[in-house]
Amino acid sequence: MRFRPRSALLSVLCLLLTGVTAAAAVAKPQIWRVGNGVEPEDLDPQAVSGVGEQKVIMGLFEGLLTEDPHDLHPVPGVAEAWEVSADGLVYTFHLRANARWSDGTPLTAADFVASYQRMLTPKFAAEYSYLLWFVVGAEEFNAGRLTDFTQTGFKAVDARTLQVTLNHPTPYLLKIIASHIAWDVVPTRVIAKFGPLDRKQTGWTRAGNLVGNGPFVLKEWLPNQKIVLARNPNYWDAATVKLDGIEFYPTEDIATEERMFRTGQLDKTNELPVAKIDTYRKDYPDALHIEPWLGLYFYRCNVTRPPLTDKRVRQALALAIDRESLIKNVVRGDEQPAYAVSYPGTAGYTPTARLTGDLAKARQLLADAGYPGGRGCPAIELLYNTSQNHRAVAEAIQAMWRKNLGVEVSLVNQEWRVYLDTQHKTHDFQLERSGWIADYLDPHVFLEIWTTGNGNNDTLWSNAAYDRLGQSALAAKDDTERYALYQQMDAILVDECPVIPIYYYTRVYAMSPKVKGYWPTLLDNHPYKYIWLEN
Amino acid sequence: MLRFIARRFLEAIPVIFVIITMTFFMQRFVPGGPFTAEKSVPPEIQRNLDAYYHLNDPLWKQYTDYLWDLCPKAFHPGALRHGFDLKAAFGIDLRPSFKYANRTVNEIIADKLPVSLELGGLALGVALILGLTAGILAAIRKNSWLDYLCSSVSMTGLCVPTFVLGPLAVLAFAIHFHWFSASGWYTWQDRVLPALVLGIAYAAPIARLTRGGMLEVLSQDYIRTARAKGASETRVILRHALRGGLLPVVSFLGPASAGVLTGSFVIETIFQIPGLGREFVNSAFNRDYMLVLGTVTLYAVFIIFFNLAVDVLQVWLNPKLQFE
Numbered sequence: 051m052r053f054r055p056r057s058a059l060l061s062v063l064c065l066l067l068t069g070v071t072a073a074a075a076v077a078k079p080q081i082w083r084v085g086n087g088v089e090p091e092d093l094d095p096q097a098v099s100g101v102g103e104q105k106v107i108m109g110l111f112e113g114l115l116t117e118d119p120h121d122l123h124p125v126p127g128v129a130e131a132w133e134v135s136a137d138g139l140v141y142t143f144h145l146r147a148n149a150r151w152s153d154g155t156p157l158t159a160a161d162f163v164a165s166y167q168r169m170l171t172p173k174f175a176a177e178y179s180y181l182l183w184f185v186v187g188a189e190e191f192n193a194g195r196l197t198d199f200t201q202t203g204f205k206a207v208d209a210r211t212l213q214v215t216l217n218h219p220t221p222y223l224l225k226i227i228a229s230h231i232a233w234d235v236v237p238t239r240v241i242a243k244f245g246p247l248d249r250k251q252t253g254w255t256r257a258g259n260l261v262g263n264g265p266f267v268l269k270e271w272l273p274n275q276k277i278v279l280a281r282n283p284n285y286w287d288a289a290t291v292k293l294d295g296i297e298f299y300p301t302e303d304i305a306t307e308e309r310m311f312r313t314g315q316l317d318k319t320n321e322l323p324v325a326k327i328d329t330y331r332k333d334y335p336d337a338l339h340i341e342p343w344l345g346l347y348f349y350r351c352n353v354t355r356p357p358l359t360d361k362r363v364r365q366a367l368a369l370a371i372d373r374e375s376l377i378k379n380v381v382r383g384d385e386q387p388a389y390a391v392s393y394p395g396t397a398g399y400t401p402t403a404r405l406t407g408d409l410a411k412a413r414q415l416l417a418d419a420g421y422p423g424g425r426g427c428p429a430i431e432l433l434y435n436t437s438q439n440h441r442a443v444a445e446a447i448q449a450m451w452r453k454n455l456g457v458e459v460s461l462v463n464q465e466w467r468v469y470l471d472t473q474h475k476t477h478d479f480q481l482e483r484s485g486w487i488a489d490y491l492d493p494h495v496f497l498e499i500w501t502t503g504n505g506n507n508d509t510l511w512s513n514a515a516y517d518r519l520g521q522s523a524l525a526a527k528d529d530t531e532r533y534a535l536y537q538q539m540d541a542i543l544v545d546e547c548p549v550i551p552i553y554y555y556t557r558v559y560a561m562s563p564k565v566k567g568y569w570p571t572l573l574d575n576h577p578y579k580y581i582w583l584e585n
Numbered sequence: 586m587l588r589f590i591a592r593r594f595l596e597a598i599p600v601i602f603v604i605i606t607m608t609f610f611m612q613r614f615v616p617g618g619p620f621t622a623e624k625s626v627p628p629e630i631q632r633n634l635d636a637y638y639h640l641n642d643p644l645w646k647q648y649t650d651y652l653w654d655l656c657p658k659a660f661h662p663g664a665l666r667h668g669f670d671l672k673a674a675f676g677i678d679l680r681p682s683f684k685y686a687n688r689t690v691n692e693i694i695a696d697k698l699p700v701s702l703e704l705g706g707l708a709l710g711v712a713l714i715l716g717l718t719a720g721i722l723a724a725i726r727k728n729s730w731l732d733y734l735c736s737s738v739s740m741t742g743l744c745v746p747t748f749v750l751g752p753l754a755v756l757a758f759a760i761h762f763h764w765f766s767a768s769g770w771y772t773w774q775d776r777v778l779p780a781l782v783l784g785i786a787y788a789a790p791i792a793r794l795t796r797g798g799m800l801e802v803l804s805q806d807y808i809r810t811a812r813a814k815g816a817s818e819t820r821v822i823l824r825h826a827l828r829g830g831l832l833p834v835v836s837f838l839g840p841a842s843a844g845v846l847t848g849s850f851v852i853e854t855i856f857q858i859p860g861l862g863r864e865f866v867n868s869a870f871n872r873d874y875m876l877v878l879g880t881v882t883l884y885a886v887f888i889i890f891f892n893l894a895v896d897v898l899q900v901w902l903n904p905k906l907q908f909e
Contacts, residue, residue: 089685091684091685091686092685092686092687093687093688094686097686097687098686099624121769145702152734168589172633172636173633173636173637174637175630175633175634175636175637176630176633177620177622177626177630177634178817180626180627189629192629192630192633250637250681250686250687251681251686251689253687254687255687256687272859273685273688273693273696273697273858273859274697274857274858274863275769275771275857275859277772297663300857301857302854302863303854303855303857305752305855306767306768306855306856306857308762309752309755309756309759309767309768310766310767310768310857311637312760312767313759313760313763313767315765315766315767315768315769363635417903440656441611464711465870466617466870467616467617467621467872468615468616468617468872470617470622471616471617471618471621472616474621474625487621497709505625505626505627505628506624506625545697570903571783
């Protein structure tokens with residue numbers, strides 16, 4: 051055999067190269083690149099209200115409690131333990147000794163009290179401050195009726211003990227604390243360096259300025275381009291954090307976002323265009339994700355406008371929708387048909403009451419209301435916000451009502467904020483498309499809305515029995531008793547039909563199969579510290 | 586000429602004032618506000634928000650306060666070297682944005698305008714090179730296959746909107762050939778596709794206008810005179826005909842440049858470019874009153890400036906016109 055120096059050299063080179071690439075693969079930083087939908091308005095947990103902001107903030111800040119990555123039940127965050135008094139009014143949180151800010155300074159109970167004071171300061175005008183109103187004096191302080199914050203129920207007993215006293219028992223409070231950024235802690239000491247605590251535009255949330263306490267820190271923020279997070283070495287649970295960084299991309303156009311995913315610029319999209327679902331099913335089944343999401347798509351009735359004043363008409367309309375066909379042919383995201391208001395399986399609660407009855411019953415109800423075969427039924431207008439998807443749903447349902455009941459419904463659309471004004475302020479509609487996405491994982495979220503005077507009711511429907519049940523539920527001694535009361539509330543909603551449930555949402559997105567430690571959850575929250583990328 | 590420019594400059598002030606006033610009041614009569622959200626907030630919190638942004642002041646007071654903030658109160662143009670900061674340079678305060686809680690309208694414009702200027706400048710370059718070449722070639726080879734080719738290509742360019750051409754370009758060059766990224770604004774490669782797509786959209790009308798303008802000029806007596814005197818064809822086209830033939834293009838370029846340099850909503854959205862065009866359109870949807878005012882005013886200033894530039898250029902190109 052002849053010695054061939056050329057090939058020997060080549061094989062040495064090859065060996066070297068593989069060695070180099072292997073080393074590169076090991077050393078390659080774990081950067082998770084995600085589509086975020088919107089450009090965050092800000093990264094101050096107390097100054098924002100949207101989901102896109104919350105997604106980034108969840109990497110930068112951590113509250114007293116945080117979420118389990120599988121089912122989002124509250125698990126220790128900054129607080130390593132907590133007790134609730136027997137009457138359900140006093141919550142005592144024990145902060146962990148190694149809780150620190152990202153600049154290394156210790157995190158104390160006083161930081162939490164100062165944060166909540168800032169959140170509730172009227173001049174600061176936080177939009178989500180009402181999530182703190184369960185606490186004694188919080189609402190009064192926020193409305194300016196109380197000026198001494200020490201009179202409220204927030205108390206730093208010592209550096210590591212925080213005590214919170216409530217107005218009335220709030221059985222779902224721990225779930226709010228775990229899931230909502232309104233209860234996060236902010237570094238008031240740092241914020242004060244950039245301007246008054248009660249101002250929003252001080253620039254403390256810019257890269258280089260922002261100090262947080264979450265698993266990641268803010269490394270770079272290029273507006274409308276990307277937000278880069280890097281690992282926070284001072285995080286108490288830094289050993290669990292697997293990613294070296296996260297890059298959030300503001301992807302306002304979902305078609306662009308999908309193309310970014312296909313060129314490998316993103317590991318996960320925020321959404322996926324409905325038109326792409328079938329292609330992904332066929333070509334990239336590993337990347338397609340369709341997961342249940344704690345949200346309801348429904349039509350809201352204004353019960354003061356005939357013929358919707360008659361509950362039989364509302365029931366007939368609710369029964370005459372073929373939800374399965376609508377989902378299969380129009381919405382097409384594997385949504386779950388909704389026959390009740392509450393989401394089945396919310397923290398162990400599934401409504402037993404449901405809309406039941408066939409088309410014959412629907413026609414009978416309409417005839418009983420005085421409109422046999424739809425004859426004599428006053429004109430009904432259905433309002434939706436301008437969007438192709440909502441129009442498609444509205445047109446399908448319009449056709450179903452025409453065919454099944456003989457009822458003519460006309461469609462009207464308004465631009466988003468005009469439509470919201472109509473919904474909240476003028477109530478100048480008969481039927482209105484709506485959606486409701488839960489902020490925390492408890493059946494309370496879908497039921498509290500319909501109580502009398504709730505700012506999001508907007509149906510002008512009011513039911514004394516329903517309101518009483520809602521009050522009793524808050525005082526219930528345990529979840530079994532509470533959920534039993536919720537069953538009665540759901541039964542009233544199904545019977546009265548102030549809202550017509552249509553389907554429960556799903557999240558449809560594309561994600562690279564190399565993303566691990568990511569589980570589908572009902573709120574679409576995914577604690578980032580458990581996520582990692584497989585090489 | 587200086588008198589002409591000075592007069593036009595003074596005329597611009599009342600025009601801008603009227604635009605600001607109309608924008609200020611018109612947007613307030615649109616239903617919905619900057620804090621209209623799907624989840625409504627309790628009235629106490631709504632009051633806090635209104636107080637924070639002075640939305641509970643009488644409208645006339647909000648208007649006069651805004652005008653006062655807008656008045657130039659300083660003159661340090663040197664500060665512009667460190668960034669496009671109108672407040673540092675001229676004391677013009679465009680107020681905080683309602684939507685982006687930690688940014689002022691000054692900062693948003695300072696951040697985004699250079700991106701839009703760069704994209705728009707590149708696109709205009711592409712448009713002029715392609716458009717003028719195609720237009721001139723079509724005119725001098727009138728009714729030849731070259732003319733038909735140029736005309737039909739530019740007609741297609743006119744008909745295919747950027748929101749079709751953009752995604753097609755991404756599909757071909759980013760997803761299929763992997764030459765460029767699908768979106769972003771980080772490297773010079775990221776500039777190629779958006780500048781081309783936007784440039785082609787403007788090249789089409791430029792080509793058609795150039796062809797028309799050139800054809801008209803080429804049939805004039807002075808061109809025949811030039812040819813009779815033995816001038817070469819190149820000299821006739823470039824030296825004698827082009828100057829007059831460009832007049833319609835120049836009129837078109839005024840408002841077009843203002844539009845393309847202040848940002849293109851469609852291109853910026855398709856390619857995820859952090860430019861001003863997106864802010865301009867989205868601010869209206871967001872009822873971000875201050876950002877709407879800031880971007881509208883800026884756009885108005887650009888239009889006025891480019892129209893003035895066009896007028897000056899036209900007098901220079903066309904000896905028949907005079908400054909008056």
